[in-house]
Amino acid sequence: MNIPFTLRRAKAPLALTAAVMLAVSACGGSDAGSGGDGGGGEQLSGSVKVDGSSTVAPLTTAAAEIFAEEQPKVRVTVGTSGTGGGFEKFCNGETDISDASRPIKDEEKAACEKKGITYEEFQVANDALTVVVNKDADWVDCLTTEQLKKIWEPGSKVNNWNQVDSKFPDEPLKLFGAGTDSGTFDYFTDAINGEEGASRTDYSPTEDDNVTVQGVAGSKGGLGYFGYSYFEENTDKLKALQIDGGEGCVAPGVETAQTGEYTPLSRPLFIYPSAKALQRDEVLAFVEFYVENHKAIAEDAKFIPLNSEQETELKAALDKLKESAQ
Numbered sequence: 001m002n003i004p005f006t007l008r009r010a011k012a013p014l015a016l017t018a019a020v021m022l023a024v025s026a027c028g029g030s031d032a033g034s035g036g037d038g039g040g041g042e043q044l045s046g047s048v049k050v051d052g053s054s055t056v057a058p059l060t061t062a063a064a065e066i067f068a069e070e071q072p073k074v075r076v077t078v079g080t081s082g083t084g085g086g087f088e089k090f091c092n093g094e095t096d097i098s099d100a101s102r103p104i105k106d107e108e109k110a111a112c113e114k115k116g117i118t119y120e121e122f123q124v125a126n127d128a129l130t131v132v133v134n135k136d137a138d139w140v141d142c143l144t145t146e147q148l149k150k151i152w153e154p155g156s157k158v159n160n161w162n163q164v165d166s167k168f169p170d171e172p173l174k175l176f177g178a179g180t181d182s183g184t185f186d187y188f189t190d191a192i193n194g195e196e197g198a199s200r201t202d203y204s205p206t207e208d209d210n211v212t213v214q215g216v217a218g219s220k221g222g223l224g225y226f227g228y229s230y231f232e233e234n235t236d237k238l239k240a241l242q243i244d245g246g247e248g249c250v251a252p253g254v255e256t257a258q259t260g261e262y263t264p265l266s267r268p269l270f271i272y273p274s275a276k277a278l279q280r281d282e283v284l285a286f287v288e289f290y291v292e293n294h295k296a297i298a299e300d301a302k303f304i305p306l307n308s309e310q311e312t313e314l315k316a317a318l319d320k321l322k323e324s325a326q
Helices: 057-070 082-091 106-114 145-152 183-193 209-217 228-232 254-259 281-292 294-300 308-325
Strands: 022-024 046-052 074-078 097-100 122-128 130-134 142-144 174-178 204-206 222-226 238-240 242-244 266-273
Touching (some): 046 057, 057 074, 057 097, 057 281, 074 281, 082 097, 082 106, 122 228, 122 281, 130 209, 130 228, 142 145, 145 183, 145 242, 174 183, 174 209, 183 222, 204 209, 209 228, 266 281, 281 294, 294 308
Parallel strands (some): 046 074, 046 097, 142 242, 174 222
Antiparallel strands (some): 022 074, 122 266
């Protein structure tokens, strides 16, 4: 599908909040196809309901904004209740697509199966989960995973930078991070503390990554973590740390995430469309558009695109889900 459009720089990370459902629409639009083919000229109508990860939401919002140029009568809503909250709604049949920053869990699979929800896992982009500090934190450029564990492990009493490293200054350490319904929380705790959900609790948790941006930017000794796109939107306020996972300090970025060099904090990002929803032309059209334009959408929204192997797997997943929807 070759779709003539000009990508606009998505500003969604600055506008998203966990409490707000974003209704995405656009004025005007060019021809688009029926049945999801994107090229036949028939205009579709209806709605597509998406909810889940606040990390993936800006990517899906960017896809929806561009899709609206082709299909202005299709209303795509993107909620940000967190990966776990999104799967709860999805497996209850309340949404068409679930955004996720981690794979679906066994208990979530069981909940979907109980309600007869059939789905396929689509990896639509990569992410470099990014640890950020205040711009004025000139004493630190890199942390080891052991230092991160020392800070974030359950029961940790580290509350000053000089407790992380004696060379660091006597500066209060203020922590900001993902809430427990977030896939980012699940991934970070597993990668750093060795167990999903294992974390100290005396920090400022949120499902809205912009709150973390504000917290770290407003505290000289602040430290937090979230998806790479949120750092990219706030480079004037924050500094991203390099991470040493045992092979030396590596900065988060497109190449290091695609190759896996940025370890252990590079990760895949997903959408989960339901087979039942794909029986509706407007949902199928949106998902096909998302898949077939994933690279341009990811780059426009400042996400990390798939590599060639991941791209092949994504297209195979779409074919599989379309077959199950028939």
